Amino acid sequence: MSNRQNQTEVILIGAGIMSATLGSLLKELVPYWRITVFERRGGAGEESSNEWNNAGTGHSSLCELNYTVEQPDGTIDISKAVKVNEEYQFSKQFWAHLVKSGRVPDPRDFIMPVPHMSFVQGERDVAFLKKRFEALSTNPLFPGMEFSDDPGKLKEWIPLMMKDRTVNQPIAATRIETGTDVNFGALTRILFKQLKDQNVDIHYNHQVKDIKRAADGLWEVKVKNLGNGMTERHAAKFVFIGGGGGSLHLLQKSGIPEGKGIGGFPVSGLFMVCKKPEIVQQHRAKVYGQAPVGAPPMSVPHLDTRVIDRKESLFFGPFAGFSPKFLKFGSMFDLITSVKLHNLTTMLAAGVKNFQLTKYLVQQLMLSKEQRIEALREFVPDAKGEDWELVVAGQRVQIIKDTAAGKGTLQFGTEVISAADGSIAALLGASPGASTAVSVMLEVIRRCFPQHLKEWEPKIKQMIPSYGLSLVQHPELIQDIHISTAEALGLGNRTH
Numbered sequence: 490m491s492n493r494q495n496q497t498e499v500i501l502i503g504a505g506i507m508s509a510t511l512g513s514l515l516k517e518l519v520p521y522w523r524i525t526v527f528e529r530r531g532g533a534g535e536e537s538s539n540e541w542n543n544a545g546t547g548h549s550s551l552c553e554l555n556y557t558v559e560q561p562d563g564t565i566d567i568s569k570a571v572k573v574n575e576e577y578q579f580s581k582q583f584w585a586h587l588v589k590s591g592r593v594p595d596p597r598d599f600i601m602p603v604p605h606m607s608f609v610q611g612e613r614d615v616a617f618l619k620k621r622f623e624a625l626s627t628n629p630l631f632p633g634m635e636f637s638d639d640p641g642k643l644k645e646w647i648p649l650m651m652k653d654r655t656v657n658q659p660i661a662a663t664r665i666e667t668g669t670d671v672n673f674g675a676l677t678r679i680l681f682k683q684l685k686d687q688n689v690d691i692h693y694n695h696q697v698k699d700i701k702r703a704a705d706g707l708w709e710v711k712v713k714n715l716g717n718g719m720t721e722r723h724a725a726k727f728v729f730i731g732g733g734g735g736s737l738h739l740l741q742k743s744g745i746p747e748g749k750g751i752g753g754f755p756v757s758g759l760f761m762v763c764k765k766p767e768i769v770q771q772h773r774a775k776v777y778g779q780a781p782v783g784a785p786p787m788s789v790p791h792l793d794t795r796v797i798d799r800k801e802s803l804f805f806g807p808f809a810g811f812s813p814k815f816l817k818f819g820s821m822f823d824l825i826t827s828v829k830l831h832n833l834t835t836m837l838a839a840g841v842k843n844f845q846l847t848k849y850l851v852q853q854l855m856l857s858k859e860q861r862i863e864a865l866r867e868f869v870p871d872a873k874g875e876d877w878e879l880v881v882a883g884q885r886v887q888i889i890k891d892t893a894a895g896k897g898t899l900q901f902g903t904e905v906i907s908a909a910d911g912s913i914a915a916l917l918g919a920s921p922g923a924s925t926a927v928s929v930m931l932e933v934i935r936r937c938f939p940q941h942l943k944e945w946e947p948k949i950k951q952m953i954p955s956y957g958l959s960l961v962q963h964p965e966l967i968q969d970i971h972i973s974t975a976e977a978l979g980l981g982n983r984t985h
Contacts, residue, residue, distance in 0.1 A: 838897025
């Protein structure tokens with residue numbers, strides 16, 4: 490590029506929760522840096538971060554059974570649960586900092602206290618849940634968790650789920666009052682409003698078409714203005730690709746070797762939603778069950794209280810489906826155009842290994858409304874079809890890569906892919922996603938700005954006191970963090 494008028498320090502691609510978080514962190518650390526954002530939609534948080542496109546769970550492993558795995562010897566591995574919980578504490582600390590500093594005017598606009606529960610049926614799953622409860626209860630990150638296999642107690646906890654239920658097998662639940670419901674769409678919009686007020690240059694209706702490395706080391710970004718059809722060129726020292734499902738294509742265009750051999754598998758989601766106050770008021774919790782055999786981890790069924798624009802509703806799902814689109818507003822050619830020579834064998838291997846998963850997703854897509862209501866009745870026995878509507882949620886692209894587990898392994902989680910020199914990074918993957926945005930973006934900062942870490946660390950620790958520490962090894966800090974974040978975020982005088 491000969492014209493460097495459009496040069497900036499940082500370009501953020503995608504106006505979702507990840508770019509919002511990275512931009513907010515960088516503006517706290519280096520407020521004088523120039524940051525430019527490109528988003529192809531007309532506003533912030535309109536794809537995966539949108540409140541109607543995800544479950545809104547503040548993922549801290551309080552209820553998600555797939556984060557705790559039973560080992561062959563019968564013990565429960567809680568390592569992933571601990572990791573996700575600690576990462577969510579990062580997010581809560583940063584959000585609390587933004588509230589205290591006036592960046593976020595009212596936390597009730599995006600976060601509300603909602604109990605988190607796990608619910609199981611059958612002797613085997615009840616035994617698993619009890620062992621899980623015992624394993625987590627001894628960990629200081631999970632204070633206040635309760636277990637019950639008494640139907641009478643469960644009627645107090647989840648009256649809607651126990652109403653008209655025939656109890657002909659063992660049932661049990663765990664409950665922890667200090668879970669959260671998070672409106673990530675609202676949070677994303679709040680953060681981008683603040684970034685705009687801090688002179689971040691935000692361009693909506695602008696689609697990034699190409700990314701190339703220039704001879705002088707800067708990244709050149711080719712952008713189409715969807716409003717007037719004009720093509721623009723911008724350059725930056727650092728580029729972050731936070732385009733959700735669209736990130737893989739842009740990573741491939743960058744040509745960095747770290748992006749070679751990686752593929753993506755799209756999974757669509759649907760929820761059943763109830764907005765009737767007389768039903769909604771009978772249930773206040775996020776209740777997670779066990780995933781059906783053959784289902785991907787993100788398809789764990791759950792019945793959730795949601796708070797959107799301060800109005801409560803109930804979500805049940807997700808029902809998985811298959812679409813070749815990588816974004817909800819994407820192209821039917823997204824999957825096929827993501828297949829390159831460098832990832833072809835990886836993608837083929839994944840196709841062979843995951844045939845049953847593909848079959849499951851197609852079967853889910855073919856379900857009728859009545860069949861979905863039947864699945865809902867596992868949670869709400871007297872559910873009626875006319876009380877629930879179907880909402881199409883967002884697309885998630887799961888990473889496919891070669892690992893120690895074999896060629897073409899489907900990865901369930903989020904992963905940062907960055908160039909060796911730290912000049913460009915991309916975020917791929919899905920759950921737990923938004924809940925761990927602060928932790929993931931701190932990882933981006935650690936990888937991509939190592940020369941600044943020593944200078945920035947005091948400020949990071951001011952914002953996030955547990956930064957650089959294992960909370961499990963500092964139980965006294967856990968209590969302080971739980972109290973301070975609950976107070977700042979309006980979550981009540983609680984221990985979590």
